[in-house]
Amino acid sequence: MSKTVRLEPIAQQTSVETNANLLSVLINKDLDVLRECGGRGMCATCHVYVQDGMESLSPINRREQRTLEVITSCKSNSRLACQARVLQNGVVVELPPGMYINSLKDIEGLIGRRAEQDLLHPLTGQILVESGKLITRSMLKKLEDTTSFNVSSYFSNSSSL
Numbered sequence: 001m002s003k004t005v006r007l008e009p010i011a012q013q014t015s016v017e018t019n020a021n022l023l024s025v026l027i028n029k030d031l032d033v034l035r036e037c038g039g040r041g042m043c044a045t046c047h048v049y050v051q052d053g054m055e056s057l058s059p060i061n062r063r064e065q066r067t068l069e070v071i072t073s074c075k076s077n078s079r080l081a082c083q084a085r086v087l088q089n090g091v092v093v094e095l096p097p098g099m100y101i102n103s104l105k106d107i108e109g110l111i112g113r114r115a116e117q118d119l120l121h122p123l124t125g126q127i128l129v130e131s132g133k134l135i136t137r138s139m140l141k142k143l144e145d146t147t148s149f150n151v152s153s154y155f156s157n158s159s160s161l
C-alpha cells in the first residue's frame with residue numbers, strides 16, 4: 001500500500017510506501033537534503049514543517065524531540081524527515097526556505113555576492129546569512145569566531161563516528 005504526500009511550496013505530489021519516512025519522499029523528488037547524520041535523527045538537515053496531516057505521521061520519538069529542541073527555526077509543526085514515517089494519506093510537507101551549508105568553504109566561494117536564499121547552519125538550522133545580504137570576508141571571519149559555529153570541528157569529528 002502506498003500513501004500520498006504533497007510537498008510545498010514546490011506543489012509536487014508523490015506517493016510512498018506506507019511506513020516509509022519523509023526523507024525518502026524528499027530524495028525521490030531529487031531534493032538536495034544534506035542529511036549530515038545519515039538519517040539517524042541527530043542533525044537537523046532534514047528538518048521540514050508539516051502543514052497538514054501531522055496525525056498521519058508516526059509520533060515524534062525522543063531523539064527527534066531532542067534534536068528539534070536545538071533548532072532555532074523549530075515550530076510546533078516541525079519534524080525531522082528521516083524520523084517521520086508516513087502512516088496515512090493527507091500529509092502536506094513544507095520545505096524550510098534556505099540552504100544548509102556544508103562548511104565554511106561553501107560560504108567562502110560566495111564572498112562578494114548576495115545570498116540568494118538564507119544560508120543555514122547544518123546542525124542548528126540557525127540562519128547564518130540572510131537572503132539578500134552581501135556575503136563579505138569579515139562576515140566569514142565573524143562566523144569563524146562564533147563559538148557556536150563549530151561546523152569544521154563537527155565534520156572532522158563526525159568522520160570518526
Ligand code: FES
Pocket residue numbers: 034035036037038039040041042043044045046047067080081082083
Ligand atoms: S538526516 Fe540527520 S536528522 Fe535527519
